Amino acid sequence: MTAAALLEHYSKLKEEALKKKEQEQKQPLIMVGTASCGIAAGALEVKEAFLKEIKKHKLQASVQEVGCMGYCYAEPIAIISKPGFPPLCYGNVDEGLVKLLVQSFLIEDDPCYEYALVALEPNDIFPTFSDFPRGVYEHKIIMEHCGFIDPEEIDHYLVHDGYAALAKVLSQKPEEIIEIIKSAKLRGRGGAGFPAGIKWEACRKAAGEEKYVICNADEGDPGAFMDRSILESNPHQVIEGLAICAYAVGASQGYFYIRAEYPLAVKRVQKALQQAREKGFLGKNIMGSGFNLEIEIFQGSGAFVCGESSALVSSMEGKMGLPRHRPPRLTSSGYRGKPTVINNVKTFSYVPAIIRKGADWFKSIGTEDSPGTAVFTLVGKVKNKGLVEVPMGTTLRQLIFDVGEGPPDDKQFKAVQIGGPSGGCLPESALDIPIDFDSLKEAGAIMGSGGLVVLDEDDCMVAIARYFLEFTQQESCGKCTFCRLGTKHILDILTDITRGEGTMESLQILQELAEDVKDGSLCNLGKTAPNPVLTTLKYFKDEYLAHIMEKRCPALMCKEITLYYILPEKCTKLCNVCVGSCPTEAIFTREDGIKVIDQGKCVKCDNCRKTCPPEHDAVVKLSPAILPEEGGEKK
Amino acid sequence: MSREITITIDDKKIRTVEGKILLWVALANDIYIPHLCAIEGKDLPEASCRLCFVEIEGKNKPVTSCTQPVYDGMVVRTRTAKVDRLVKTAFELLLSDHRLGCASCPKNRNCELQRIAKERKLKLRHTRFKYLGRETAVDDSPDSFSFDPSRCVLCGQCIWADHEKAKVGAIGFARRGLGRTVATFNYESLKDSPCTECGLCVEACPVGALSFKKNT
Amino acid sequence: MELLKGEKEAILKHTKEIFQEFEAKRENLIPILQEVQKRLGYLPRLAMQKIAEFLGIPPVDVFALATFYNQFRLNPPGKNEIKVCMGTACYMVGGKIALESFERRLNIKEGQTTPDREYSLERVACVGCCTLAPVVVVNEQIEGKVSPTRVDGIILSLQGEKSKEGEEANEDTKEKLKGEKQ
Numbered sequence A: 001m002t003a004a005a006l007l008e009h010y011s012k013l014k015e016e017a018l019k020k021k022e023q024e025q026k027q028p029l030i031m032v033g034t035a036s037c038g039i040a041a042g043a044l045e046v047k048e049a050f051l052k053e054i055k056k057h058k059l060q061a062s063v064q065e066v067g068c069m070g071y072c073y074a075e076p077i078a079i080i081s082k083p084g085f086p087p088l089c090y091g092n093v094d095e096g097l098v099k100l101l102v103q104s105f106l107i108e109d110d111p112c113y114e115y116a117l118v119a120l121e122p123n124d125i126f127p128t129f130s131d132f133p134r135g136v137y138e139h140k141i142i143m144e145h146c147g148f149i150d151p152e153e154i155d156h157y158l159v160h161d162g163y164a165a166l167a168k169v170l171s172q173k174p175e176e177i178i179e180i181i182k183s184a185k186l187r188g189r190g191g192a193g194f195p196a197g198i199k200w201e202a203c204r205k206a207a208g209e210e211k212y213v214i215c216n217a218d219e220g221d222p223g224a225f226m227d228r229s230i231l232e233s234n235p236h237q238v239i240e241g242l243a244i245c246a247y248a249v250g251a252s253q254g255y256f257y258i259r260a261e262y263p264l265a266v267k268r269v270q271k272a273l274q275q276a277r278e279k280g281f282l283g284k285n286i287m288g289s290g291f292n293l294e295i296e297i298f299q300g301s302g303a304f305v306c307g308e309s310s311a312l313v314s315s316m317e318g319k320m321g322l323p324r325h326r327p328p329r330l331t332s333s334g335y336r337g338k339p340t341v342i343n344n345v346k347t348f349s350y351v352p353a354i355i356r357k358g359a360d361w362f363k364s365i366g367t368e369d370s371p372g373t374a375v376f377t378l379v380g381k382v383k384n385k386g387l388v389e390v391p392m393g394t395t396l397r398q399l400i401f402d403v404g405e406g407p408p409d410d411k412q413f414k415a416v417q418i419g420g421p422s423g424g425c426l427p428e429s430a431l432d433i434p435i436d437f438d439s440l441k442e443a444g445a446i447m448g449s450g451g452l453v454v455l456d457e458d459d460c461m462v463a464i465a466r467y468f469l470e471f472t473q474q475e476s477c478g479k480c481t482f483c484r485l486g487t488k489h490i491l492d493i494l495t496d497i498t499r500g501e502g503t504m505e506s507l508q509i510l511q512e513l514a515e516d517v518k519d520g521s522l523c524n525l526g527k528t529a530p531n532p533v534l535t536t537l538k539y540f541k542d543e544y545l546a547h548i549m550e551k552r553c554p555a556l557m558c559k560e561i562t563l564y565y566i567l568p569e570k571c572t573k574l575c576n577v578c579v580g581s582c583p584t585e586a587i588f589t590r591e592d593g594i595k596v597i598d599q600g601k602c603v604k605c606d607n608c609r610k611t612c613p614p615e616h617d618a619v620v621k622l623s624p625a626i627l628p629e630e631g632g633e634k635k
Numbered sequence B: 001m002s003r004e005i006t007i008t009i010d011d012k013k014i015r016t017v018e019g020k021i022l023l024w025v026a027l028a029n030d031i032y033i034p035h036l037c038a039i040e041g042k043d044l045p046e047a048s049c050r051l052c053f054v055e056i057e058g059k060n061k062p063v064t065s066c067t068q069p070v071y072d073g074m075v076v077r078t079r080t081a082k083v084d085r086l087v088k089t090a091f092e093l094l095l096s097d098h099r100l101g102c103a104s105c106p107k108n109r110n111c112e113l114q115r116i117a118k119e120r121k122l123k124l125r126h127t128r129f130k131y132l133g134r135e136t137a138v139d140d141s142p143d144s145f146s147f148d149p150s151r152c153v154l155c156g157q158c159i160w161a162d163h164e165k166a167k168v169g170a171i172g173f174a175r176r177g178l179g180r181t182v183a184t185f186n187y188e189s190l191k192d193s194p195c196t197e198c199g200l201c202v203e204a205c206p207v208g209a210l211s212f213k214k215n216t
Numbered sequence C: 001m002e003l004l005k006g007e008k009e010a011i012l013k014h015t016k017e018i019f020q021e022f023e024a025k026r027e028n029l030i031p032i033l034q035e036v037q038k039r040l041g042y043l044p045r046l047a048m049q050k051i052a053e054f055l056g057i058p059p060v061d062v063f064a065l066a067t068f069y070n071q072f073r074l075n076p077p078g079k080n081e082i083k084v085c086m087g088t089a090c091y092m093v094g095g096k097i098a099l100e101s102f103e104r105r106l107n108i109k110e111g112q113t114t115p116d117r118e119y120s121l122e123r124v125a126c127v128g129c130c131t132l133a134p135v136v137v138v139n140e141q142i143e144g145k146v147s148p149t150r151v152d153g154i155i156l157s158l159q160g161e162k163s164k165e166g167e168e169a170n171e172d173t174k175e176k177l178k179g180e181k182q
């Protein structure tokens, strides 16, 4: 089919979508962010409240559900788009604010600036994203429409040139498309950064007619959720990328492998697939081009290791999710033994934009060897938590201190953990390295799936390493010796250290074993599992030594070597809050009225320290766990 | 694919056929490489015991010989510092989850672990890593043999024999991670499973986990 | 585990229905297990046997998957499912404290169900609401910023619901008794 005919077909569909949008824009439109994060914060109640108020006042306005724009710290979020005003975004919306906004803004034309976060279009009455430090660094490609379009409405995607890239490629040769992706140097965003174009080419060239493409949405990193957010906020973008890949490699069957713990993502992708079929973007003879493609969803069953591509395929075949030795690569022997391309949600998401705007445009963003943007889940001890998309090459410092605005409560930054269980902890001194696949790897961390957790002075680095090892140890498939038993012994040694039972000898064994597990394991789960240990040993050895030599946890986090103590000189004697707050009744009142903790009963739940009124601030943690002598002086 | 080639293992020149698996070529030529999980005839190797490491000239890291096809001019070393370090750690890790006690073990003197220890001069005792000593129960319900999971090294030989040779399907791997184990359906006793007591799995077991009872 | 009266029939009925929706291919094993668990709450031994028969594979192969994947359970869950998030963000700000509080209050360990089958306690990895950390999912409902005090509150409110139900059940039996008398 000719390019012109395809374009015509596509233009008609887009035309319809635009008309519909115009119609919508004639009246006020309220968009409520209802990705999982929003729903958890109460977005559905907010939506109901808007509907109720609008009905009560008999207004002409519509309410829509949109995805997540990444400002999770301000959820629930609502965007109000009223003719005559720029679309305005409001955070921390509750029922009261809904009432106010409907009354003042919708009825009386007062946009309540005092509650607005930001305006979404350039205007002369209210600041937009680019007026904030965060907006200066952010560069949105794959999150551009997340949070601004209704993920369950394909026309919203069409309005923003959705499926235009698919229409474009269907008149081109598959090899040309692979060339574009190769020349754009698009690297896989699922962890390892393998060039997508080269993978596609290998699959295209592999022998056989039957081929498969799979979108890896297993996202098992315990601190990351951007893939979920993208699927919940703009599923069509991923579908389009996957369809283009299928066409390029010559596959007529595609799959989404989605974690079963992501029910909303499953539902939205399902709906999106349905709509794409109805519009003729999927199915037989797509847009009259003769290209056929079906896409189905496979729900993962909760095993982190199934994110590893050979384990993923094995689980789709109805077996245990065990990784296997490679070669053979999946591009020659994958699902059902056929050539298969597996890419991450984000990798596919970049594809439509690259096709529409060209490889050179993509390469103009980011760095030479890692073009494009990086998407992170920015959590932990930062003020602005949420999803961020910044160009590759942005430094960690910019990301944490400018975009995230650093740790709250004037706490001291200590480290940043990147890449989840396969990644590492980097200290302050490494903050000026640019974010890209190679620089992070060099520093001992990895880009990984994009989880980025900021740690401050209250976080113990040994405990953090232990946390990740506990995770990988539980998630190891158990197939190979190093990972099954090696991670267990690493974990045991770390546990001993956090309890003050470590020795210098065990520290030596820890180092050796971590290196061997890295070199000896079968798959990347085992090969990367020691990274949290190796990086903390490299950058924070003093904390390990404090635990071992002094039985002291510098961050006062390790319970076994920390105790809770009420400072007699600070306790007012008059209030009783701590006594009531203790779940084990460990706090009693001494004859002189001062509260004392019975160390035998204390479970170190932190309740008393939290409840002690700030003006007294009498409860403290002490490490090593030695009680000060009577009279307030230390032993 | 049946091109004759020459490879070198530990300075010994060996004529063989391109594409064969290095481990089998070495063993056939009396060069010992420790191995537990490799099964001849299995098309995708398990590569799970991680004992069969060797170094190949031109590669910067040791590779598992059970997954490595041979090619012309390949130069292999079975003993290098890197190889020895990995094999030692893998071996010690396996022992840390293995109930030692050779004297009372039915496989004494006929055990792959003993062989590896002897060939590589490794200690047959718990060293750097403490013995995990997990609770397991012996299944001696079959008339002719018994299964002691505390001696199992999870090599998978028995399951292959059961599924592919005996074609019964009585046992398989179950659970994950440290919990990984050879099990019957619903952990029921072998007597209650489809097991026919053909004995093939017992013959396949390289260690003292599956063993025939004395009086039969 | 002994099946309760009527359970066997329910298992047979549901598996039969489910098998009609799927082709008898090994590839469908996980989707079938998911569907069985969705309907029955867990994977009873009998259901696993039926699935093996349906797919023509050894039952031990079905068992292998049922024990490999986190999602599947071999025992019925408690009426109230409490899942404590142990994702990185939650762990760092007291997820463990919340978990321990639940363990203390319910007198079970993570992964267990109370003997009266009222509560089961599990840990999950990031549920995607890190900004509300620490997070607990109670019967699919997300609770944010869970302190030990909030743990008590959650359990109290669940117990409250139970005693309400109990009253209703009492009403029911009263009704029935009345009916019988008449």
Ligand SMILES: Cc1cc2nc3c(=O)[nH]c(=O)nc-3n(C[C@H](O)[C@H](O)[C@H](O)COP(=O)(O)O)c2cc1C
Residues within 6 Å of the ligand: A187, A188, A189, A190, A191, A192, A193, A194, A196, A216, A217, A218, A219, A220, A221, A304, A305, A306, A307, A308, A309, A310, A342, A343, A344, A345, A347, A348, A449, A523, A524, A525
């Ligand atoms: C233990 C483990 C877990 C993984 N989990 C994921 C995951 O959740 N999502 C993902 O896209 N890739 C994951 N990967 C990486 C995949 O194996 C694979 O490299 C990736 O899906 C390829 O896509 P990409 O090239 O687009 O990154 C994981 C790898 C390992 C070893």
Ligand code: SF4
Residues within 6 Å of the ligand: A305, A322, A323, A475, A476, A477, A478, A479, A480, A481, A483, A484, A521, A522, A523, A524, A525, A526, A527
């Ligand atoms: S490294 Fe771990 S997850 Fe990977 S195959 Fe080995 S045991 Fe399994």
Ligand code: SF4
Residues within 6 Å of the ligand: B151, B152, B153, B154, B155, B156, B157, B158, B159, B182, B201, B204, B205, B206, B207, B209, B210
């Ligand atoms: S029982 Fe023997 S053959 Fe079977 S896995 Fe264990 S060690 Fe290998």
Ligand code: FES
Residues within 6 Å of the ligand: B034, B035, B036, B037, B038, B046, B047, B048, B049, B050, B051, B052, B064, B065, B066, B067
């Ligand atoms: S024989 Fe090669 S890994 Fe076991």
Ligand code: FES
Residues within 6 Å of the ligand: A222, A223, A224, C085, C086, C087, C088, C089, C090, C091, C125, C126, C127, C128, C129, C130, C131, C133, C134, C135
């Ligand atoms: S870590 Fe608990 S919700 Fe993300």
